[in-house]
Structures are given as structure tokens and as C-alpha cells.
Amino acid sequence: MQHLDFSVLIEYLPAIMDGLFMTIKISVMSIILGSIMGVGGALCRTSKSLLLRSIGNIYVEWIRNTPLLIQILFIYFGLGVFFNLSPMVASVLALSFFSGAYITEIIRAGIRSIHRGQREAALSIGMTEWQVMRLIILPQAIKRILPPLAGQFITLIKDSSLVSVIAVTDLTYVAKNIVTITFRAFEVWFAIAAFYFILSFGLSLAVRKLEERLAESD
Amino acid sequence: MIKLKNVYKNYGSLEVLKDVSLTVAQGEVVVIIGPSGSGKSTLLRTINGLETIEGGEVCIDDFLVHASEANLYKARQLTGMVFQQFNLFNHKNVLDNVTIGPIHVQNKSRAEAEEIAKALLIKVGLPEKAFVYPSKLSGGQQQRVAIARALAMHPQVMLFDEPTSALDPEMISEVLEVIKGLARDGMTMVVVTHEMGFAREVADRVVFMDEGVILEEAPPQEFFSNPKNERTRMLLSRILKH
Numbered sequence A: 001m002q003h004l005d006f007s008v009l010i011e012y013l014p015a016i017m018d019g020l021f022m023t024i025k026i027s028v029m030s031i032i033l034g035s036i037m038g039v040g041g042a043l044c045r046t047s048k049s050l051l052l053r054s055i056g057n058i059y060v061e062w063i064r065n066t067p068l069l070i071q072i073l074f075i076y077f078g079l080g081v082f083f084n085l086s087p088m089v090a091s092v093l094a095l096s097f098f099s100g101a102y103i104t105e106i107i108r109a110g111i112r113s114i115h116r117g118q119r120e121a122a123l124s125i126g127m128t129e130w131q132v133m134r135l136i137i138l139p140q141a142i143k144r145i146l147p148p149l150a151g152q153f154i155t156l157i158k159d160s161s162l163v164s165v166i167a168v169t170d171l172t173y174v175a176k177n178i179v180t181i182t183f184r185a186f187e188v189w190f191a192i193a194a195f196y197f198i199l200s201f202g203l204s205l206a207v208r209k210l211e212e213r214l215a216e217s218d
Numbered sequence B: 001m002i003k004l005k006n007v008y009k010n011y012g013s014l015e016v017l018k019d020v021s022l023t024v025a026q027g028e029v030v031v032i033i034g035p036s037g038s039g040k041s042t043l044l045r046t047i048n049g050l051e052t053i054e055g056g057e058v059c060i061d062d063f064l065v066h067a068s069e070a071n072l073y074k075a076r077q078l079t080g081m082v083f084q085q086f087n088l089f090n091h092k093n094v095l096d097n098v099t100i101g102p103i104h105v106q107n108k109s110r111a112e113a114e115e116i117a118k119a120l121l122i123k124v125g126l127p128e129k130a131f132v133y134p135s136k137l138s139g140g141q142q143q144r145v146a147i148a149r150a151l152a153m154h155p156q157v158m159l160f161d162e163p164t165s166a167l168d169p170e171m172i173s174e175v176l177e178v179i180k181g182l183a184r185d186g187m188t189m190v191v192v193t194h195e196m197g198f199a200r201e202v203a204d205r206v207v208f209m210d211e212g213v214i215l216e217e218a219p220p221q222e223f224f225s226n227p228k229n230e231r232t233r234m235l236l237s238r239i240l241k242h
Helices: A007-011 A013-045 A050-064 A068-081 A087-112 A116-124 A129-144 A146-166 A171-182 A185-217 B040-047 B069-078 B094-104 B110-123 B139-151 B169-184 B196-202 B220-225 B230-241
Strands: B002-011 B014-024 B029-033 B055-060 B079-082 B157-161 B188-192 B205-210 B213-218
Touching: A007 A013, A007 A185, A013 A050, A013 A087, A013 A146, A013 A171, A013 A185, A050 A087, A068 A087, A068 A146, A087 A129, A087 A146, A116 A129, A116 B079, A116 B139, A129 A146, A129 B094, A146 A171, A146 A185, A171 A185, B002 B040, B014 B040, B014 B055, B014 B213, B029 B040, B029 B196, B040 B055, B040 B157, B040 B188, B055 B069, B069 B079, B079 B139, B094 B110, B094 B139, B110 B139, B139 B157, B139 B169, B169 B188, B169 B196, B188 B196, B196 B220, B205 B220, B205 B230, B213 B220, B213 B230
Parallel strands: B029 B188, B029 B205, B079 B157, B157 B188
Antiparallel strands: B002 B014, B002 B055, B205 B213
16 A cells, blocks of 8 residues: 655645636636626516516526536537637636526525615615616625625635636646646645635635624614 | 696506596695505505506606606606605615715715715704614614605605504604604605594695595595595594594
């Protein structure tokens, strides 16, 4: 039996850090873009217009009922036939579309949970529908949906490991390479798991802090 | 000031307002009473367009409220509304609840809006609550903030939709006092309420509604002592008994 030797991690630390940085970069960009798509999707899904509602529905159902891995492959290789997308851009697009669909549903539920009296009061002082949404409904909805939203962001960080299949040099891709060279599978994958844990758990702690701060008005 | 002409409103096959006409003059206080489901709240809500109408017209000054989106916004800027459930913005403190309209709808500076808000909080007796969130206030206090929020827009007309119905009995008078104060200042008001004593004291005219029609309208003394309509008399005696 082989002895465990974690020193291999020190040797490859610069590469691991590059991978970690790439994972963070992709995750942050996808969280931001995915949230924007989620707000857009939720506005479509709650719109008065049948066309917008249908677009929102098709988006959500299409994404939720196909595997993320296939979406990544489709965007990189499939759309790659028509557009020259870098692995990085394709990854961010895929992850944003994917998480955006789930965020759409979370935000929609949040919007619907706000009592209609809030909307009526805002309309009665002369606000436009857009002001009502932006100033009254969304701030309250987002506060209410922070826990499921945090869960979605954490899922996104973990799912980002799938983009290693299109040769994005993220944490997972770097780990695969190190294992191929050193055969230190246990040490490397254990350490990589720990890095994902720190990222995800750190985010969840940060959201918990934010929740506490927003609880002021409860 | 306000003129409703032959207004019709349905929810599906249910007719809520049937050919309702009502005029409210400048400075007048009109109190609408009637059994629940009589359409009185719906009538009030057609004035600022929170309810659409199927027929007839609603005018404020000289323009038709329901004619266009622009008119709707204009109507809402001329009217202030106070709701049964207060509907304060839960994520904003008292001061921000009152300033949000002046700042975002009337494009006033924050300083100017806060000056207006502070004066109004004094008027409704809550100057010390400026930085408190609605969830920390009693129902009566929330309703007084809601009145301040509506007044901050300098409305020409105030609409009250059962402003005391969700309040504990001991808090009703503090809210009614504020509304009476507005009446003394000459504010034009339409008040839907179950408070008969208030109607008797403050109303220039009492309007009695039942099943989507106005059965009777008269000055309060005349209305309460000598209702003309047989059905008004019957319903009134039932309401006044408890």
C-alpha cells in the first residue's frame, strides 16, 4: 500500500491556486449574470403579456429538464459551430443560463409572496408599475428568498466543476492533470474537495450575515 | 371635484357596481356606509383606478380617470388612499415610508421630502417614530403613518377604505381624531367606514350602498333620524343595533 504524501500539494500549489482563481472567476461571473437572467426571467414569468410569460416558461422548462453537462457541451461545441466561443465564455454562458432558470423560479415565488396591498399602496401614491417592482416588491422579495438563493449560488459553485470537460483550467481540471502526473489521487482530490467546501461554506456564511443585517426591519 | 357617472363594475358575472353616480364637491366629506359586499370599497377604488370599470366614467376635476394610463397616474397623484390593512412598506422605516412618494414620484430632494415628512409625523402625533420599522408599531400607529404617507403627496382628495376596521377598539379613536382633524382643515374626503358615530359627526353627506347601488344619500342628521328608503331603514336598524 502506498503511503499518503501531501507534500505533492505544496509542489503544485501555484497550479492549484490558478485553478481556484478560475473557479472563483467563473462562479462570480455566472452568479452575477445568472441573477440578472433570473430577475429578467421572473419579470417575464409574472408579466401581463402572454408572449413574455411564454418565453419565461419555455426558458425555465427547457433548462430544468436537460442535464447541465449537455448544456455545456451544446453551447461550446454546438453553438461553437456558428460562433467562436472560448471555453471560458461558453462556461459562463452555460452556468448563467442554467442557474438563471432556477433563480427565475425562486424570485417568482418571492414576488408572489408579497401581499398585494404593498403594490396597491405604492400605486396609490402614483408610482409606475416599474417603480413598484423596483422599490417595493423586489427588495422585499429578495430579502425573503435569500436562503434558497444562497443554496442556488452554492450549487452553481459546485456545478462549475463540470466545465472542466471543455478544458477550462478550473480547480477540477487542474486536479485531474496533477493526478495524471503524480498518481496522488487521494491527496489531490481530498484537497480539491476541501477547496470547494471552503468556497461554498464561506459563501453560505456570508449570506447568513447578510440575512441577519436585513432582519432589522422584521 | 369628483364625479362618478353611471359606473358599472363586474367581477365575472357578479355585478359589483350597477349604474352608480356620485358627486363630491371640493372640501366635502362624504361617508359611504353599507353592509359588507355592498360595493362601497370597490366604488372608492374606482376613483384612483385601483379597480377598472366596465361602464360609465369617473372624473377628477375635469379629466377622466380611466381614459388612459397617463390619466390614471394623474388621478393617483391627486388622491391619497388609506387602506384597511395599512399597507405600510415593511422594508422601509417610518420616515422612508413617508418620503418615498415625494422623492420618487414628485422628484423632490431628500432634504425637502424629509422636511415634509417630519411635519406630517408631528401632525399625526408620531414624531419620535421616524426611524422605527412598521413591524414595531401598533395598528393605530401604522395607520397614522399611512395617513402621513398619503398626505406627503399633497393630495386634493383623501380616500379612506375602512381605515379603522382592522384596529383594536382602543386604537380606533386615535386614528379617527387624525381624520377629523383633516376634515376641519377642509380636506375633501371620501370615507368608507362602519363607524356610525364618526359618520354622524364628520360627514357632510352620508351615502348608503347596498348590492352595488346607492340607495340613499343625505346629510347625517336627516339620514340617521329619518331615512326615506324602506330598505335603508331596515338595514340601518340592523347595523345600529350592534
